[in-house]
Structure formats: C-alpha cells, structure tokens
Amino acid sequence: MSEPLDTIAAEPPIAARKPSQTTIHGVTLHDDYAWLRDPNWREAMLDPDKLDADIRAYLEAENAYTDAAMADTTELQAELVAEMRARIAEVDASVPTPDGDYVYYLRFREGGQHPIFCRAPRASDGGAAPGEPLAGEQTLLDGDAEAEGRAYFSLGAVDHSPDHAKLAFALDDRGSEAYTIHVRAIDPHGASGDEIQPPIDNTTGNVAWSADGNTLFYVTLDDNHRPCRVWRLTLGEPPANATLIYEESDPGFFVGLGETQSARYLLIHAHDHATSETRFIPAANPEATPRLIAERVPGREYSVDDDNGEYFVLLTNAGDAEDFRLMRAPVATPDFDHWEELVPHVPGRLILDHAEFAHHRVRMERADALPRIVITDKHSGEDHAIAFADEAYSLGMAAGYEYDTTTLRFLYSAPHTPDETFDYDMHTRERILRKQRQVPSGFDPAQYIVRRLTAETADGQHVPITLTHHKNTPIDGSAPCLLHGYGAYGISEPAAFSSTRFSLIDRGFVHAIAHIRGGKERGYRWYADGKLEKKPNTFADFVRVAEYLCETGYTAPGKIAAHGGSAGGMLVGAVVNQRPELFGAAIADVPFVDALNTMLDDTLPLTPPEWPEWGNPRDDAQAFETIRSYCPYQNVSAQDYPAVLTIAGVSDPRVTYWEPAKWVARLRATKTDNRTLLLKTHMAAGHGGLPGRFAALEETGLIFAFLLKELTASID
Template sequence: MTDARIDRPRPSQPPVARRRPVSEQRHGVTLVDDYAWLRDEHWREAMHDPSLLHADIAAYLQAENDYTDAHMAPLSSFRQRLVAELRARIAERDTSVPTPDGDWYYYVRFREAGQHPIFCRAPRAGNDDRPADAPMPEDGLDNEQILLDGDAEARGRAYFSLGAVNHSRDHRLLAFALDERGSEAFTLHVRDIETQREVQPPIPNTTGNLMWSADSATLFFTTLDDNHRPCKVWRLALGDAPESAELVYAEADPGFFVSVDTTQSDRFILIHAHDHATSETRVIDSATPWDAPRLIAERVEGQEYSVEDDGEYFVLMTNADGAEDFKMVRTPIATPAREHWQTIVEHVPGRLLLDHVEFAGFRVRMERADALPRIVITDKTSGEDHAIRFDAEAYSLGIAPGYEHDTSTLRFIYSAPNTPDETYDYDMATRERQLRKRRAVPSGFDPRAYVVRRLHATAADGAQVPVTLIHHVDTPIDGSAPCLLHGYGAYGISEAAAFSSSRFSLIDRGFVHATAHVRGGKECGYRWYANGKLVHKPNTFSDFIAVAEHLVATGYSAAGRLVPHGGSAGGMLVGAVLNQRPDLWGAAIADVPFVDVLNTMMDDSLPLTPPEWPEWGNPRDDVAAFETIRSYCPYQNVQAQAYPPILAIAGVSDPRVTYWEPAKWVAKLRAHKTDSNPLLLKTHMAAGHGGLPGRFTALEETAMIYAFVLDAFNKAQYSQDDEAGPDPIRANEVY
C-alpha cells in the first residue's frame, strides 16, 4: 500500500459529450446550450423505466460511469475498508423506543445485516412493567407482532423504498406506500395485520402520503399529475377499487402542491395546499370523513399557517400580520376565518417558531433563537411556560409527539456533532426527563476525543454567519488540516448541528468537518431565509465563501485544502462557489446537484418549476429574475479556468433534480476546464434523488465519496493489486 496519488495509474481519456448547439432568445439574450440533447424527450417514461432512456444518452451516461469506475478501481480495497469502518459504527441489531397507542406499543427494529426496517408492535399488557431506562431487547418486546418486514418486502426488487407506514385507528389494518423505482411514485397497499392478507386493491401513482379516518373505513391519499406534481386529494372506502375513489380536493395552481395530515388529537383530517411562501388548509372531521372539506382561511400570497386543534379552537402558527418569525393564534373551530384569529403567542423578532403540537393539557412549540433550538411547553391550566434547552455550543433537537393526545409525556431527541442521538421522555407536569435510549456506536466511539465549536464568519455585508465544526482533539489547528465544508442554504431548511457517525472516517484521518449555516436557511430567523432567496440568492454563495475564508484565517484549514460538499440545492451552492472561487477548494462533491437552474426555471413542464418560482424567481417572465439567476447559475457560468477534482452524482429516476442537469454540467466542465484534475460523474441508472436504498448499500456511495476526497489529499490508500477495471473508453471517444 502507498499514498494514493503517488505514481498512481490513471484511466484513459474521459468520454467527450458531442456538442449539438441549441439556441433561444430570452429577454434579448441569446442562450446557447451545447448539451441540451442529454435531456431525453421521453424523460418521464425513462424516470419510471430507465431502460427506455434514449440509446445515445444511455451510452454517454454509461461511458461516464465506466470512466468513474476505472478511475476509482485502484481504490477498491480502500473503499471496502471504508465500508467496513462505516458499518462498524452502526448497530446491526437495533430497536427504537416503543411508542404507546391505546393497548399497543409500536416500534421499528433492524435485524443483523438487515437493510430495511421491520415495523412491529407488542401489547402494553406484560410490557408496561419494564423499567423505563431498561435497554430495548434486540429482538423486540414480549409477544411481538411483525406488521411489515422491510427486508422480506425488498427481496427480489431492484429498488425498494417505503413512504408512509400507518396503522388504522382500530389497530386492525396497516397501510403502507412502496416505491420500486426511486421515482417517488408510490403504490399504496393495505393489509390485515392478523392475517397479513391485502384487503385493498393496490393504489398506484400516489405521493406516499396517506391518512386514516376515525372509523378505519376510509383512506385519504394524494396522487401525482402527468408532470409528477402532487395535485389531488382522494378518499376511498376501504376495499373499493382505486378507480372508484372520490376526489376531495384538486389544486388548480401548478405552483401549489397538496398533502394530507391529521391534528395530534386525530379529530381532523388536514388538507394542505402550499408553495414555498404561501399555504392554505382545509379540514374534515375524521369522524365524518365523507363531509365536504372546510377552509380555515383563504391563501394570501406570502403568508403561511399550520393547524392544530385543542378541542374548542384551532391553534395556528402563522406569519400573518407582519409576524415575520411567526406567532401563534387561536380561532373557533366553528368560525375559523382570519377575522376571528386571537394571538396567544406573540411575535418576537429573531425568535423563529418552527413547530407546534397540541396535547390535551399542554401546548408544545419548537423555536430557534441565536441559531440554537429549544422546546417551550405551556401548561394550559396555569398558562405557565417553561423551556427545555441544552448548554452545548451547538446541538440539535427534535420533537417526536407520538400517537397519544391525552398525555403528559413528550418525547424528544437530542444530539450534537460529538453526541449520538439521545431519546428522552419528558414529563411536562413534573419537568423530569428520562433518558430512554442512547444511539449505540459499536466501534468504541468516545465523544471526549472530539472538539465541537460554534464560530461566526463575517459576510461581505457584515452579516454574522454561524459555523458548526468538529475535529479530533489531536488535529492541529495551524492551517494544515483539510476541511470538508458542508452547505445547503435554500427553502428555509436549516442545517441541524446533529450527529453523524459516517463523518468520523474523515475526522479521524485529520479532517475538520464544518457546516456553514448560510442565508437561505432559517438558522437565524425568517429574514435569514428571505435574504438568501430570489434577488438575494447570491448571499448564499458569498456567505459560504466568507465561511471558507474565515476557516483559513483562523487556522482551521487553508486555501486549496477545503472541500465544498452539498446535495440538490446544496449542489447548486457547490457549483456556484467552484466558478466564483476555484482557488479555495482542494476537491468538491456535488450530490444530485441542481446546477442548471436557469433552464429548469424557464421550463414549466418540469415537476418542481412552478412551485419553486417563489424560491428562485420566474426567469421566463421576469427579466430581473432572469438576470439574477443567470449571474450565478453554475451551468451558465462554467469558464476556462482550473477546477479542483470534482465528483458529481446523479440518478436517472430522480424527479427533483433531473439526471441531465449534472450530466450537462460535467460535459461543459470537461470542455472548458484548463486543469488535468479528475472530473467524475456517477449516474445511478435505477435510483433517484435519495440515492441507493438500504442502510448498508447506501454506505457504498458514502465510501466512494470519502475515498475520492481522501485521495485528493493523499490520505487514501490504493493497491496495484486491485483490478484496474474495464476500460471500454477509447481515447477521444465522442458520444
């Protein structure tokens, strides 16, 4: 074994995508796309059946895969070592903390070597006498019933992913959603729990989102239109043919998606219609599921609200009336319109409300201030509030409200970058917390061996950008360490300072791991999001660069030793900063990257385009949005300059970031870049946005990413005894 990049053999010349220029005029600008041909005319059909991909396109994607495989072949032994390392940090046999519902405990477990979850239940009688802090038996509770065995269901299927898995209110039936292609088009199934017989003809082409009525006789679900958008809500009497389902709600605006949910009390079925800035909710009493839905409040552009009920009132969290960081209101169930809204939790600028749950005697809300989360509980009898918080510099909190409404127990999950997930049951009346489970990391993980810090970088306009980082105590902070810098910054999604066992394969080899909480997320309130979208989107990229420069200035890394890593919209971030500051990066990972933003946002036939105009702007109709997006779009701004080693990952079945975006981007980079660094494209020919399914199969992709990154810094090992791999690519072959 030797250092990876020393005298390392290289594969032959990479494949070259043929240029077939297509031009169009937009707002007085001529746009020329040399690689538009990589978008298959019949992409919708190919998304569901990749074998239908046009032969020329399939040949090019396969040539890129072959080139990637040949480049990575000398690292095959090292990659398998990484897989073993990653797997050693995962408990092979694992069980979640049981969640009570009526006479049952429901939970999920994994068997040894199992790839997929096993959904189980056991009677509370006979299991209630277990001490709360007793470890869960690896094989489940006494008198366990297996409701759905994911490993058995996956057997014989090329792809397997579950959507919702919901038991009926009477505990007799189990409804579950299954995706067999990675395209996120789910088929719904319903089984009798006792007999395991299917009692409902399968319902195809759904979103995987479903809800039961109170009497367990009616299913609510959502379906996709021809553009793969969730647009209709249906109800179906259990056992009836899918074609007899009754349409409950159809969304006329292609920019709005629909979904179904319930309040914590299970009293109401909720029908949501929403884009990224506006929402509207209708309700149906779950006890009378065939009633017409009632509107809570009509949509107002730029205003959102979410709905719970406390028996007498609907309780809403909303940004209406200038409450930028949200407030809470209540409104009578009989007359819920806006004129009846009464504020019960005031808006406080800088304190962002994130979520809320109504229990019978307690109101729970999640909020974030100073980029750190906390849980606030209100006793409905006394009106007194108290908060659950932690003292770590950076940490993550999440609520797991469970099935019960009349309870004083709140379950929440805490973690930090050096602290595996801890599941607590919290008595909201006595304020006592009980640790129910600490995530096992079997390889001898010691949290004390790692340093976690929360830093702030100063952006170009003076904004203070939070940074969460973790490194080994022995890693020198003298500018010599490489740093993997993760970012996202879109849709208001905040990057949690949570635990990940995988990243220690880098950290233990001397890497600093940092997360840049850039604008476009909501880490610092709703304004943090607003200042990273639409015309302000460039802030996302300049924030990320400011973080990189701060890590260099403070000795955590050095220019040329940072690795930007992001997926989807985070992949767009990677593409943008590669164009803008290529000198900062020593390698880059772009996972299903949204890099062809301008072309995608001008094509309203694509699944996500109209719903995402409030996020990015509508460059088709708005010249200002056109110019803004064109200024940062990674594909549009590829130029003749040196780029670092780049690994891009795509999926043919991906409905969110279509495969041709990373394929076109890589083809254009190949034609323009002036360096000889590796540029690899790995396209999953039978998977989608989520990558490879299965908890252990997914590690193969992580190991590929880490091997690529470690190789870029001479921290990988390769063996000349490893097969070089097939090399079907002839020099200068053009596709």
C-alpha cells in the first residue's frame, strides 16, 4: 500500500497560488493555477526549451518528486520492463503487402526501436524465415538510423509513389504532431537514394500522389494546429511554389487526404465530429479543380470509395440511418439527389467501414458489441460473413494496395489470443494464416479466462465488459482490478491482445475493459448517449461497471485502479471525484481534465472542432452547466482520493500540459488524505508519450509498479 507522504524522501512540490477569475453566464470561475499555462505555449509546444522558467521548474520538481516516491520500485520497474520486452519478438516483420511487381513490408532488427521499411520482388514473398529479409530486399527507410541523435522521433506516413520510384515520409522530432515531409528517390537496384524534394514543414504527416508520381498533395496546419489547407506541389519544386487547392474556413472543421481503393481518385475530406463532406480529384489529372460530391449538411456524415470508376459508394447516416447504410451515386453526378441505396440501414447493426474491390464489396460492421466482416459478390449479389467463435475478440481489415484482387487481409486477436494475420480469398472463402504474433518468453492461452459480461445501469442499459484473468485468480473479492475505459468520440475499445498487461494478470490482477457509452460498441446510439448533454452517462456507466465487478466477486471497493488516457483521463478524473471510495488507485494518462476552461477558449488547439462532442459553453449556458458539473478540475473537493499517477507531455497539442499540471496542483492543495499523488511530465514528448517500441515500456513499467505498490501488500 502507499506510504504516507512524510515517509518519502522528497517533499511534494506545492504550486504557487496566483488567483484569477472569469465570469461567464453569471458564474464566476476561480483558478489559482492558471499561471501554469505559458503565455507563449505555442512556441513551447514546438520547442520545449522555450517553456517559461518558473513553469519548467515546477514541472521538473514534480518529476523529481515522482522519481523519489517511486525509488523503492526501481528494481521492480526493471523487472517489469525486462518481462514485457521478453514478450516482444525483437527480430520481426509484417506480412508483405503486394503492389505490382513488388511487395512492401516493415521489419525490426534486434534491439531496434523503430521500423525498417522495405520492399522486395513479388516472387520472393514467403521465401524467408519470420522476421528475416526477403530475397532481393531493398531498404527504403531505416527508422533507427533516422532517429539517431534526435531527442524525439516519430514517423507519420511512409508512402511509395505509384511508379515505385519515389518514397515520401514524414517525421516529427518534437512530439508536437507537426510533421516535416521528405521525398527520396528509390534506386531500382539498391536502397532509397538522395532527397529529391526540399522538406515540407508544418504538415499533418499524410500525403497523396498523382497517378504518374510527379505531383504530391499534402495538408498544412494553421496557428491553432488545425489541419485546414490542402496543397498541390510538382515534385522537386520548393514548397513556396505549391498551389493551394482547398482551404477550410470553418474553424470547427478539420481537413484530411485520402484515395479510393482503386487509386483512381484522390479525396479531400472536411469534417467535424458530426458532419462531413468530400471533394475528389482524378489521380490521373492532378491539375483538376477539386469537385464536391455532396455539400455538408449539419449532422450528415459520409465516406467515399469508388466502384470500377463508374460509381461512388458512400457509407452514410443520411436519411435517419443512425447506424449507417451504403449508397451509391454516379461519378458524373455524385450530388445527394442521385444517391441510391445499396445496403439498408438496420438499427443495432453499425456499419463501421467499407472497401470496394473489382469483384467484391467488403464492409466491417458491429452487432451485439462484436465486429464482423461481410463480403458481397458484386456479380451474384450474395453476402457472406467471416465467422469467429471467441466470446470477445478484436477484428480489423487491411485492404492493401490492389483493387483487382480476390484477396482480403484481416487481423484477428482476442485478449488471450496473440494477433493473427490472415489472407482470405473472397471467392473461394479459403483463409490462410500468414502470421501469428510470437511471444518469445512463452504464452499459454489455456492459463487465462476471458469473459464478456454486462452490467445493467440504473436507466436500464447493459454495459459490455471484457474481462481477463488467470485461471488461478480467486474470484472472491480479493483480487485487485485494473479497469480501463474511454467512452468518447464514438471510439470503441477493442477486445484485443496486449502482451504487456499479463505482467499484472500473472500477478493476480483482473483486467477489465468497460465498453461505456460514448463509444459505438452498441451502435451509434451508444455514442450519442455519451456525448453533449448526455456525457454524464459515460461516468455513470464506468462507476456501475466497477460496482458490478465488486458485486460479482471479481474485486472489491478500494482494490480497483481506474485507467484512461486523453478523454479517458477525463473519465478517470470525473469518477474519482464522484466515487473515490470505489478506487484504490487511478492512472490518468494525458488527461483532458480542465475541459471547461479549454472549451471556453477558442484560441486553443482543436477547441472549435470539439464543440460538437462536448458542447459550446461560450454560447450555450446549458452546455456550460453540463460541462461544469463533471469537469474534473472544477469538481476537486475536500475529500479522500485514491492514489493518483498522472502523465503529461509539454509538446502535446491535444491535451495541453497545463491541464494535468493544474489538476494535480489543485488536488494536492484540496484533498484530505495523504495518499500518493504523482505527476510525470515528458519534457520533450507529446500526446503519444515516449516513441519507440522498447522506450514505451519504461512508462508502462512505471505505471504497473505504481499499481502493484498501491493495490498489493508488497512490491515484491
């Protein structure tokens, strides 16, 4: 259990109180810690060395205190990291993906933190041992070599041109998610060669190619870190010569790039969290003016693929299709008046994604909180689903580069089943296992029990729970439990395999995922019932799951650790305010805990696009009251709290570093217990934390050691 703070060598830092206040809708908000927001935060986000000296001193003092408080777990952390690393295949490779005369893949060398991007002749696919180079391999990009000497390194898109002669890649060396695009020539007989394009700064990191590979499209960020401008650049020209082909004027909308599966059309998406519209450009005619498919209508969403160049196929909620349907429209006349139905809307069956191939249509859908893949033969019209037997599982599809193919690649895993990659023949229905993730230290699925449970809420809803525990773990209320949740943006938590969590499960923890409202596990309505004025349902669902796990003997009050990141960190902050006695510990990873102040400030990154998710408290008094009612920072009170570990990043553009810093400062000044309260701020990283497949384990080791220290009798 946690030690009283006075037994820890270092004293906790106490943030200075500098009172400030804001009055809105007749309510005065008091904020003693607003000074932790650097007035020059934009510069500090891009260059953490520019962070205000007093703020830096406070964050570094918190880091030193965290190090001191966790010093007695140093050996345990090292043991956990070594254990988790032993479950990772150091020499590893993805299944090669065919494109024309080549197959493209990535692999890792022993000890390598970052992927090596490679290609080989198509005929060599399947001719090498797992993780080993294929015959005739060319190294296109060596991530480890690119990362050398950089304090931070993260790759965005790595995308070869249609003529296979060039490679575009994007990198972020600050953690701010502002990527620089580079383009290199690919020597047909060797590695990638010289850069053939001056670097393009301040982009989203995604690119699109014209059909001939001579024109590049990309999106840049504005001063508020909003992707809003699409550019066309002839390869080799300086970025100053790029042509602006689309600019989004609505500050609530983001812009993105894509292409159809056939690669006939490049797509420009504009969207917020409730509305979207798409423009297209023929890839063979990059100089063409982007053409609108259907204008934006508030609340209408659609995404686009093309069917043999004759029709666009649209996944949409148009026509009150809450759980979406598939429609099509002629490419020549794609406006809404010409849309006709292909796959009808079925309430409770949420269509998540779709892909068009020459002879088959594929859709990913979810029903009864589980995913499935449905394939339609375009000639016969016959549908069939790819079936799975597990009680809980995760499923994804990888459409690949090719259009005229009968092969669909999909990825399958379950909490006790390491990832499996299959190639599926959509015509013969034969499935071939191409790869199963290896766990070098050994893994026996028979040692674990996976359950799909449901907890009934006070308003009659049934919240799915994915539960994993060792078969020898007693179900008598004595086990500690790590309860994870997210519940926002319609993002569903997959029941997927994670090798790291077994370091807790093998030590007696029950691992649970609460599939709460705000995600789409039970259809779009599940999402709608956890956003805007119904956001409190998200927190009530999580609390109800915690209670249910106690009632059924999987754990007990005070033995549960609440865990969530970003919007899931808001969840953690809200539930420990509301029901602190249920939880013995809380992990808040880059937590969105100062939601009210952030949603009131339209100068912050991403705020206007977030209003459809949370509400606009500037203009809407009811939205103001709703957010104020649950905002973790606003609702810290003089009560006992569980032990808390909070993680932040100075370069984070999504949840700015001062949100968790202010929350921890107010908690420390207000709470009535002496349980551990720690803040770990990455001074040169952002929302994703530490980059690299092994470096990231250091943070997981810290989190797991914290949980073992707080929720078990010893740290042995």
